[in-house]
Amino acid sequence: MFPNAQGRALALLNRVAQSHWPDRLKLRKTLEKLLYGGARAGFNLAARRSRQQSHSVRAGELFDLSLSDEQRMLVEMLEAFAQETLRPAAHEADARGAVPAGLLNQAHALGLVHYGVGEELGGMAGEGAILTNALMAEALSKGDLSLAAALLVPLSAANCIRRWASPEQQAAWLPAFLDGRSVPRMAIAVNEPTVLFDPHKLSTRAQRKRDHYLLNGEKCLVLDGLDASRIIVAANTDNGTALFLIDAGSKGLELRPEPAMGLRSCGTARVRLKGVQVPLERRLAAVDFDYQAFLDLGHLAWCALALGTAQAALDYVIGYCNERMAFGELISHRQGVAFMVADIAVELDAMRLMVWRACARADRVEAFQRESYLARLLCAEKAMKIGTDAVQLLGGHGFTQEHPAERWYRDLRAIAVMSGGLHL
Missing domain, CATH: 1.10.540.10 (Acyl-CoA dehydrogenase/oxidase, N-terminal domain)
Structure with a gap:
């Protein structure tokens, strides 16, 4: 019935518990402690072996949430x-x-x-x-x-x-x-200043000439664009979308500040390309370039940023609500407050699972476009809601710069509008 070591230990422990002789010899506690330790060691060994065996299973069969x-x-x-x-x-x-x-x-x-x-x-x-x-x-x-x-x-x-x-x-x-x-200062430019921007319908064009490309178009919200020495630009070509590495000082390339509602520390910039000549060897030339995967990995980078900021907001409002008194009691004792905080925690866990799963599939070189899309859809919606709720929970304080919630609110709204700029 108990073919393994921990099974035999449990059986022996059971027989000792039912016997009377350990009481007569005053050895019950000693024996039970000894057998309990052996059984626990057996279970620990079995657990380690189980983990080792689980890691030996093909990676594609598991979604492992444990970190190295x-x-x-x-x-x-x-x-x-x-x-x-x-x-x-x-x-x-x-x-x-x-x-x-x-x-x-x-x-x-x-x-x-x-x-x-x-x-x-x-x-x-x-x-x-x-x-x-x-x-x-x-x-x-x-x-x-x-x-x-x-x-x-x-x-x-x-x-x-x-x-x-x-x-x-x-x-x-x-x-x-x-x-x-x-470290080289390089920026990545994908976003364009068009209504309902679609990264699959870029207006920036790269026209092939004999020994170079001519790039024309305009990019917006380029992170660190003003200080970058080179910019990786996404542009349409005759055979699909491609990436080009352009020197910031190239003739025909114009940079100007583009202050935004959030992401102010990033120094967002507007980039205009007017007949910029780019040598053929400056086109990123991976054999298997996948523009959709390029976009998906960029979206997951923004989702990961949303996770950390949303977690910071949750931790902050918990501390605030457990200290703020109103009408003679802590505001965390009110259901309207407690339920809102609980909703943030639930939404944050869902966001994290979606993002981690998409990243895990990408690391295993499995299809992850669906998972990335769903993660971005969820994060874009819930991140803005979490930012709004954090401001709401702080009341009038949330509207001031005395607390970081208003800054988090402004930054989290960028998750829904940014394409590119970051890349996992």
Whole structure:
């Protein structure tokens, strides 16, 4: 009946419990403690073997929510950085419309961009890179969404090159990201200033000439566009959409500030292209370039930022509601408040599961377009609702800059309108 070790231990423990001789010899507690420890050790061993066997199952058969030790340590480090460094600097950065130079240097010292360079070139983008990047975005945005987005632009550019450039282009462009002294400032431009913008219907065109392309069009809400030395631009060609790496100082390329409702720390910019000549070798030339996957990974990056900021909002309103007194009692004791906080927690868990599942499928090189679409649909709607509810729960305080809720509200509204700019 009990063919295994823990089964035999349980059977023996049961017989000892029913016997009288341990009482006569005053050994019951000693024996039960010994047998209980053996049974527990057996169960622990079985659990470890079960986990090992489960990990040996083909990856495609499982959706594993457990994180690796490296991922957990990375998240803990970045969450500490977000709380201790990003959160205190967020208000001033939002007011100035720029990331402090010292903060950029601190972020570069963390080596975030190394997770966008392949291991063969000396980077750390290995197995599970997409989920790892999403976890990094989520952890950083717990400090501030806009600052997190700005700090992740170099990593996004490296990811874009690693995934969609040819091996020769990767070897030429990616090593610069590993130079600890100066990380390249590259931006990604997809959004266009059109009503109901559809990234599948780009107005920006790239016309092939003999030894170059001519690019014409306009891009908006380009993160870190004003300070970027190069810009990765999505444009239509005669054979589909392609990505081009353009020097910011190219003739015919114009940059100007484009302040927005949120994402102020990112220094969003408007980019105009008027007959910009781009050499043929500056077209990202991966053999299997998939524009839809490029968009999906960008959307998941924004979803990951929404997760961290929504979590920060939830943690903040819980503390506020448990301290704020009104009419002689804590406002958290009122059902209208408690139910709203509970709804935020439920929606946040749903968002996280959707995003993590999409990332896990992408890491396993499985189809993830459906999962990415559903994750973005959910995050775009619920992130705005969470931002609104956070302001509402703080009452009049939510409307002031004394509390970060109004800034989170403005930033979270960007999730529904941004395409590109970031890339997992």
